[in-house]
Amino acid sequence: MAPMQDSLTNDTPTDLIAQVRAAAAARTPLRIVGGDTKAFYGEPAAGQPLHTRTWRGIVAHEPSELVITVRAGTPLAEVEAALADKGQHLPFDPPHFAAASGEGPTIGGVVAAGLAGPARATAGGVRDYVLGAQFINGQGEWLTFGGQVMKNVAGYDISRALAGSMGTLGLITHLSLKVLPVAPAEATLVFKMGQRDALEQLHRWGGQPLPLNASCWVRDPQPGSARPPEGAQTFLGWPGERLDDTAVDAPELLFVRLRGAVAAVESACERMAREAGGQRMDNAQAGPDWAACRDQRLPFFDAPSPDLCLWRLSLPQTAPVLDLPFSQLIEWQGAQRWLWAPASAAMQIRAAAAAVQGHATLFRAGADGAPGVRRFDAEGPALQAITRRLREAFDPHGIFNPGRMG
CATH class of the missing domain: 3.30.465.10 (Uridine Diphospho-n-acetylenolpyruvylglucosamine Reductase; domain 3)
Structure with missing residues (x-):
């Protein structure tokens, strides 16, 4: 230094x-x-x-x-x-x-x-x-x-x-x-399948030489959630299908983005669609959807209720479906899972994540600010010691963003 x-x-x-x-x-x-x-x-x-x-x-x-x-x-x-x-x-x-x-x-x-x-x-x-x-x-x-x-x-x-x-x-x-x-070719495939099947399929594909780049599994938001403008097509529906705002049995969809050489992407599209019954989306439609997913502008990320918090679960990709009674959006081939739940569910959510060697972050607090609930999981003793020594070395008086990480 x-x-x-x-x-x-x-x-x-x-x-x-x-x-x-x-x-x-x-x-x-x-x-x-x-x-x-x-x-x-x-x-x-x-x-x-x-x-x-x-x-x-x-x-x-x-x-x-x-x-x-x-x-x-x-x-x-x-x-x-x-x-x-x-x-x-x-x-x-x-x-x-x-x-x-x-x-x-x-x-x-x-x-x-x-x-x-x-x-x-x-x-x-x-x-x-x-x-x-x-x-x-x-x-x-x-x-x-x-x-x-x-x-x-x-x-x-x-x-x-x-x-x-x-x-x-x-x-x-x-x-x-x-x-x-930028990759020479890009394609997005969409499949109708439940969470368990989607995770299993992603694990299978992950072990094969396919140009996988991104994935998103989502169930349509609950009735009453925000909707895109009429005629818009987003991650909310099967291509060409318009969902009814009052529908309860909304489809569960897996989206997979492929990037790489033209031949590799085309071959993967044909193979994956054949294996799992998927459809290919138009890139002009899929591109804005992926950007909306990245920026948390999908309807899933509109809080169903002001008192709910957005939780981010970081898990091993091979983690199974978690026994949690909250709707989820899953990215990173299963390694990142988002859900809306009250701050009072913190212990339940963190216990479920820890059970599969993961951790949970209170990403966005509800309207009341979730008083008394840690934003980040507590660090283990070894990591705490390393973090403390780094901060003491670089910011001995603790003037930068005090308390930001809890």
Whole structure:
């Protein structure tokens, strides 16, 4: 751990460094704010706002090297547009949650939150694509870890530890990210099948050389839930089928997205449709649906009742159907499961997740804020010790996002 050496850039965030040093001297807590699109996630953070959105811009993009270096306050949309212009993308499919102000997420917030979209199970998570980072620690020192290639890490890989740290280790200023070319072909198949059959089928396909990229199993929302505009086709129905708002026996559907070489995708479509009786969706229809799934804009994610909480279950892909009386949406070939339930069901939900070696997160609290319920599962003693030592090393006075992770 050392101040600025062999930096990713010579681009110095003088104003941010000054703000952090002043806060450290006064022991003033800071609440890091980028796009503020994930303010709901984790425990409410206290402190004086430290805004990063003005610290923006793409510093370097080397398409032939598959790497992009950006300032942390750069909007995610701006980064993705620059990559798309060169036929590239961020494979972990980061969500585009919207803030009350209408602003979108920043790339620094994407890494700090560590959240990934539907492709996570096959493409990898956020930290898998962080090559290097610069950040300001709790003493106002500007530090560099990693770089712009995969094989340059000596000692602790702190740049990847920033992914999912929720800003509690330091203020990210620059990131170098690995990117990949957009796949030549993409297709989405939809199958009518229940949750148990869908999980079993996904496990079978997962053991075969198929270009699987994403999956989503969902049962249509309960009567009265929000609906798309008339004529719209989303994950709510079999292609060409319009569901009645009063229907109780709504279909259970599995959607699978394939990406890869043209021949591989076409062959997989034919084989999977034949094996499980699926239909192929038009990409113009499926693309917006996957984006809506990624960004939690599907009707499933509209709270059935203001007092319910959205729970996120992180489980082994091979975990069976859980004995929980709540409707679910399942992604990542079974590894990520969403459900709406009251805060009072926390013990029941967490016990069910722990029984299959998983854990549960209270992702979005209900209208009352779910007082007394932890947002994240308690860490084990070993992980607690590592986390505590990291925070003491990088933020000894605890000024960054205090309490955000509980």
